[in-house]
Amino acid sequence: MTRKISFRDYAIVACGTMIPELNYLKETGFLDAQIIYTAPGLHQVPAELEVQLQRQLKAAKQTAKKIIVVYGGKYCYINTRDSYRTIDTVIDEVREDGYYIARTDVENCLDMLADGRERDNLADGQKVWFCTPGWLKYRDMVFKGWDKANANENFPQYTGGGIMLDPIGFFDEYALDHVEEILAFSDWASIPLEARAVGLERLKEVLISALSEEDRTSRAHQQ
Structure with missing residues (x-):
């Protein structure tokens, strides 16, 4: 039996630059999750990226207890005024008990x-x-x-x-x-x-890797 993965318990918060690929995965049945986007191109405006990302994360928490943030960690957010402030810092500010929030482990789109x-x-x-x-x-x-x-x-x-x-x-x-x-x-x-x-396997694996450990383990045992 082919292994099946589901994102139905998740909400996706993603950079709008990824709309073509993520919508394609949703339309073809791989990504069965709600997707909320920030505007494309916010890497140039880190202050606005913070505002939109945190706003969309709060919106996502109204619909799901598990959230995947589809953003890179190295180049998507650069704060020139505070080099210690990263995109993960921005995400951490809206974390709270009872929610799983993971970011895709990549550098950029x-x-x-x-x-x-x-x-x-x-x-x-x-x-x-x-x-x-x-x-x-x-x-x-x-x-x-x-x-x-x-x-x-x-x-x-x-x-x-x-x-x-x-x-x-x-x-x-x-x-x-x-x-x-x-x-x-x-x-x-x-x-x-x-x-x-380039195919979609890389993107699929990036998304799967952001699942909770429980869901990844469940997938690994499905045959």
Whole structure:
């Protein structure tokens, strides 16, 4: 018998950048949980990230006793005023007895879709700018406040161009109706952008690893 995992007792609080992938997992039946999103691109505005993340965590606690926070730990939240304040500090401030809250054990959204070794293989020795579908779909929010000068300061260093880690066939479908937008983004960034299929197994395992020990143990014994 195929092993089955359920998230029905959980609420997911996630960065809006991950909407394409998480909604796909929900629509295809893997992720049977309520998903509450913060706005995409809040890594640029840590104060607003704190406000939205804590607000959504409080909302999630109204519907579930177990919560998974789909955020990275190293790059998604950087407090330049207080280097000791991390995203886990922000989460801990709304913890309370009787609730299980776990954060995905990854560095950022890229790490949710492909680990460092896979990204190195895709880069093939080149300096590559990696992104996910959400970075393109919500680019107005992800790059809010950026102008051409900001783009010129950041993107040209990626001499290997840009690679979208695409586990859901987003790029080809998006290009059917938005090819001009993709070309405009590449022109703005001054690098070409292509997609590479990476599959969903990495993201699924990241989510499963965030389950409570009891639920992981139960899954391991299901055959």
